[in-house]
Amino acid sequence: MENIDVHDLVQRLGEDEDMARKKAAFMLQSAIGDPSFADVFIQQGGMPKLRFLALQSAGNTLAYTLASFSRLLELDMGWEYVSRELIERAVELVVSQPLVNILRASMSVLVAIVSHPHNPGSQPGPFGFRALKPSISGHPQFLEILVGKLSAADHALCANALQLINALMRDAITSDTETEWPKFIKKLQDLGVIKAVYILMQSTALQDLAHPVLEFQSLSKVLLRKWKDVKIDLEKSEHRRALKGLHLASNPDRQKKTDEDGVEGSRKHHPEKWRRLGFETESPAWEFDDVGFLGMMDLTDYVRKSEDGYQRILLEQSTRPFEQRCPLARASLSVTLILYEHFEVDKSDSEELERYTALEPRSNLDKVFRPQLLQWSRLHTGGVDAFLRLWKATGAEHEDFQKIEELVRILIEQVVGQAPRTKDTREVEEELADFDYHRLRDLQMELLELTYEDAWGQHLRQVRDELDHEALQFIKEQRVRCLLQGAWFPNISDYNPDGGTVSNQNTKSTALSWRYVRLSHNRRFLHYRDYDSKGEQAPVLDDLRERIDLSIVSSVVSNVSASDSSITETMPASTYTRIVIYGSVFSSGSNSGKEHVLLQLHPQSHTLASEWLDGLLLLLNQQPITSDTSKLIQMISGYGLKIRLLNLSFDDLGEGEAPEVPSREGLDEDYWFDMGTV
Structure with missing residues (x-):
């Protein structure tokens, strides 16, 4: 920076000759990242000329100018020169400009503007997502074009586009009203942003895009947390419609209703309106407490994917004795919670970033990047179908719900958790559908032994020796x-x-x-x-x-x-x-x-x-x-150990009341052991 005369550079930025301005802008983009140089540049009156070039120049001069502007903003300088005209110019360039270097620089400027905190007392001016809304409304194709850039061959352009999408999402989630941000997120999803990032996350180019992709993964978790924190409130029309939709999708009018006297075709309110769908009670709103609106979204999505299949499942369940029916709604909510815990959704962004940084030189990206997280809906559907399959295979009853839930948890850990980063979701779905029940039980026992080994150590080894x-x-x-x-x-x-x-x-x-x-x-x-x-x-x-x-x-x-x-x-x-x-x-x-x-x-x-x-x-x-x-x-x-493990809990070796000893009242000594032969 010492070899550059700041005063001379500022003068050349204002010259009429384009070649002189281009050379000065080229030198500026390399030097402006130094805070001390940036201070002198602003003091020498460089900002008005820089803004003029950003609004009026073209070609490489424009690319160098926008790059310099974005670096100044990253240093938290020059914000007073951010105007609606500049934002409009950057948005228009993203929509219409074919040159990659101009596109990258324009997106960098917009990322800085959207990401800039707009706290009380900060510099006046349009910041955040709201600053772009007027310009985006004038260019309705902006978001579509932006998502399309995620498949660009230029990795730097792809990274810049994803950074801008991340900035828009984060600001919308934190700043918009409860009804506005879901609409924006849905619009992005409808434009294919999830599929595009999923492809990036599985590509060989991931290392070049690691930070923006990791940020998108973190934002996906933020969305899941936010939806989970929204409590079901039947005073809200959206929640009321969603719950009613579950009932209507079951096609209740075509279900044969039989009252206690065996009279068919009754039009009265069905006494098991909601329990028939798999809820525990006839007031199902409280059953979403653990999963919030996220659980409602997953359940309605499962139903929407195949209403015929949904109706067929309910009809099949209705032919069984009540205790043997798999509670579909309850199973869906359970799978939502299992996935939520599996993907560690509550883990903060900083923890994920630290985990990624610790893996430098990024030799094992599979440990940090989880493309299957982006396929949440498909995994949920596969998990619910697996729940139904295991329920039927084991002949489970209502009191066995937690046992099946635990099997599904192990299934998710085994299939989804062990899936390599590049494994296609279709293969994951097939494994969830075909995973052998007996193999799953063996895995359960292995995990149970490891768990008790960690918890009890010496006690478990003593039990093994006794059983041997x-x-x-x-x-x-x-x-x-x-x-x-x-x-x-x-x-x-x-x-x-x-x-x-x-x-x-x-x-x-x-x-x-x-x-x-x-x-x-x-x-x-x-x-x-x-x-x-x-x-x-x-x-x-x-x-x-x-x-x-x-x-x-x-x-x-x-x-x-x-x-x-x-x-x-x-x-x-x-x-x-x-x-x-x-x-x-x-x-x-x-x-x-x-x-x-x-x-x-x-x-x-x-x-x-x-x-x-x-x-x-x-x-x-x-x-x-x-x-x-x-x-x-x-x-x-081995069987002896399994029997003991299945009948023990951690409390058995801790403090607490001793189990009650069964009474021998009414029993005599007339019994024997049949040793038989093996």
Whole structure:
């Protein structure tokens, strides 16, 4: 700035020769951003000449002049030279000017004017959205052209257009009356601003447009908050019409009305006029307290999209018992609140800006930019349809409403929350419609475990350990009962020590005889006997002449392993699964016994091998090793944990009254446990 003579520059701005003015304006736009230079420029009388050029010049001279003017305004200087003529000129240029550099500069001037605070005591002059209204009314195509610039190939022009739209929206929301700003926002929406910004938010050019796009996203949340804060008041005609429209859209005249005596066609006021639509009471206004007019907008939008579908849903619900009907209106309001919380609508603009700045160099835009927020209406419709689907799939009743609500919350988090920034909303809608209920329940349990893990930590780990032990004891009893029941095993002549499963076909040619083995009732002896053929009836214990005292069993080994369940199916028929029981036989005068094979078994299936191998190991107080047994233990322990989690609340481990112990009055001791088999 030191190399520029301000006095000389101001003089050249006023010369008659266009080339001299253009050069001076070009130099000025680079220097005017310095507050000290701007002060001297104003003191030297530069502002009247700058305003004259803004109103009268053309081409690059006009572009440089407007750029300088906007930078002065950003420094909060020169506001006394902002006139209606200047605003009219800038608006006209936006509408008619094809040159990109003039368009960008004109929009920058308008952004500064609209964004300028008009507090009492500030400089006089037309500021804010109201300053543009007279000029915009004279150019009705202004907003349409402005929205159209959002698809411009020039990213800087696109950013300037969005900045101006943001400024107009913000000022309208904060300054206009309650009835005016919704009309302006609706006009912008009708012109396609949401679709245009949605495309920008998903584009590869987002990084160049990040700040204005983020501001539009924040403004979208401001609008949602503002609509939510508007309470439903039936004294207001708009609210009254909206609620009445829900009733009329249900086509009540075509619904068969039956009074308590079963007389059809009654024209009297239907006793369930509003509950039939899914409200809790016949005075539904209060039910919007949590979601305000936003909930009303979402519900009416859902109905408007498909009145036929709306009527069909209500008709289908009316055929069910009252407790089994899904309350459609209540479900809609619930989805509105779920989306509101999911998108953190209450989060302030500054928090979002800080979050974005923290991600520099903007390597993960998905964490900040949420294009699906702009598709609120479609997500709401998909959420309500999912609510109805889950209600039907689970056979829910009114008392289960919160459970379905929680499933929908998890569904939104999973599908919408996990959607990449570039994912099309149609795909999101399809996932909401097709997401498997059982998978959703699994996700619910995983989240529940994580939640309780965070809340309870050590307590939950202790519960898991207890359940693992209980599951092991349960499976031990089941496996031992298999041994108590007994089983047939073939005696194989061409035994291959490499292992494998014996099939029903190959045992006919290789089994010289059959061995029946059974555990004694006192679980101390293993009884067995060889037979020439496999009998249809299991031998009684007294017929089994041979027995092994389990107290002398030293080990049980096998070629069955945790991975055999996936291997033995493909192994050749000439190899067999085996279980070998070893025992120590003590000789006289010796304190140490030599280990010998006491019994050898060839199970005909992997299931039988798992039952007998792990049953014998558990009898010897050793750990089971097969995959079948491990899966059963995990399954039982997992179900036990889920049952406990589903029946516990955070209050159960905190302060508060202890739950009431059920009375045993009228009960006797005539009960039993059926352990059965797994």
